[in-house]
């Protein structure tokens with residue numbers, strides 16, 4: 238069997254499918270040449286395990302590959318590393334064909350399973366340390382939640398030193414040559430996938446890497462794109478670096494970043510922003526900065542948001558709304574971890590002035606901490622009102638530095 | 647007034663009888679998370695480190711949902727199901743998600 242491209246080793250085979258036509262994945266991701274839905278078959282002396290399935294519309298290809306390698310009666314386990322439809326699409330059909338197969342999912346997947354398959358399926362739950370045996374092959378499970386679904390887990394095939402990493406280390410990159418040392422240059426796709434899928438869960442990436450570090454890994458078998466066999470550590474190091482490089486300013490200088498983002502047509506909100514920043518910057522241990530949303534592109538926004546401990550957004554009210562760049566800024570939070578960040582909103586207005594409160598509410602849904610009420614000022618700010626802006630910025634910065642908030646309701 | 651200390655956010659709120667934990671979280675801008683808000687999803691689960699007796703009794707549904715999580719859940723509450731029932735005292739809350 239070796240020498241056959243689909244064989245990672247004598248007993249582990251690629252049975253995934255290719256989707257060269259796909260250009261937009263999960264609404265948010267672009268792919269220049271398609272992708273793959275990887276699935277793997279592991280054969281042991283006492284049966285077969287199928288590691289994930291594929292997107293439903295490609296199931297016939299999947300079953301053809303599977304049938305070439307095993308009988309359905311031999312399948313002892315079906316492992317779903319997470320339940321997303323691009324990998325669980327052929328599950329029901331596979332379960333119906335494989336009479337002795339036991340489904341293995343993570344604990345967090347239990348509640349989801351019902352919502353997804355709409356029928357009762359027997360399953361077994363795996364968490365870190367659980368193993369299953371195929372006779373001469375042992376698969377150990379690792380709980381690696383939130384990468385990128387809450388129920389994500391990984392697994393490790395001891396005898397072959399293969400890590401089944403789920404979507405972690407994936408790329409939306411189509412190349413039937415399969416292996417990282419044989420395919421074209423997929424480095425952009427590997428990074429793009431990380432940025433769009435894993436970056437919001439950096440903290441969990443680092444936790445997963447700690448678990449992976451306990452194993453000697455010869456091959457990483459992800460669920461999309463090339464199989465990484467040339468030098469797995471290279472890819473692990475990349476993930477480690479990307480996941481820990483955030484907040485390099487804080488690590489380097491020990492300061493907290495308070496960022497004021499604003500947009501202004503007649504300079505009223507701009508004047509407020511200036512004072513908010515000054516107020517914040519007075520606080521020991523804080524570096525405050527301000528940025529005009531009119532000139533920030535998306536990548537800058539994402540980087541700045543990530544670096545910032547507190548995010549203060551200023552927008553005038555225009556036609557009963559905050560301005561679009563302010564919404565665009567906040568929608569960049571989809572790529573980031575928000576928990577723990579402090580938010581606040583302000584703006585100048587003419588007659589209704591709902592923008593700051595709308596931004597404040599939006600930040601609440603994004604799980605910001607919002608200890609200070611929105612600040613709005615009618616048209617041109619007076620000297621007194623500018624002092625309020627200073628106090629507003631200072632208060633946000635002090636809370637960012639750990640000041641306790643006390644109030645009565 | 648009961649003093650409620652939300653440990654994760656370093657916020658201390660003084661609130662009277664009948665005030666719900668959700669009102670307290672919203673008014674203070676705490677990052678406490680809520681999902682369903684009706685006691686089904688356990689998103690709002692929190693540990694009451696101090697002052698459990700100052701809150702209302704656990705609802706039946708709450709007891710069921712907490713039980714599902716397994717382990718010792720005696721110090722845990724669903725914040726969407728909790729409100730203050732006493733005049734005086736101190737509550738310390740730390741949230742899990």
Ligand SMILES: Cc1cc2nc3c(=O)[nH]c(=O)nc-3n(C[C@H](O)[C@H](O)[C@H](O)COP(=O)(O)O)c2cc1C
Pocket residue numbers: 500501502503504505506507553554555556557558585586587588589590591615616617
């Ligand atoms: C096209 C336009 C629409 C506006 N719509 C509203 C509105 O719906 N509600 C409101 O309170 N103010 C409205 N305003 C007034 C602005 O919010 C106000 O002029 C504000 O001071 C502008 O701040 P800036 O100088 O920072 O741009 C509008 C102004 C313009 C030019």
Ligand code: FES
Pocket residue numbers: 679680681682683684685686687688689690691724725726727
């Ligand atoms: S928010 Fe769902 S249980 Fe409280």
Ligand SMILES: [Fe+2]
Pocket residue numbers: 319321385386404
């Ligand atoms: Fe996925």
Ligand SMILES: [Fe+2]
Pocket residue numbers: 321323324404460461
């Ligand atoms: Fe996927």
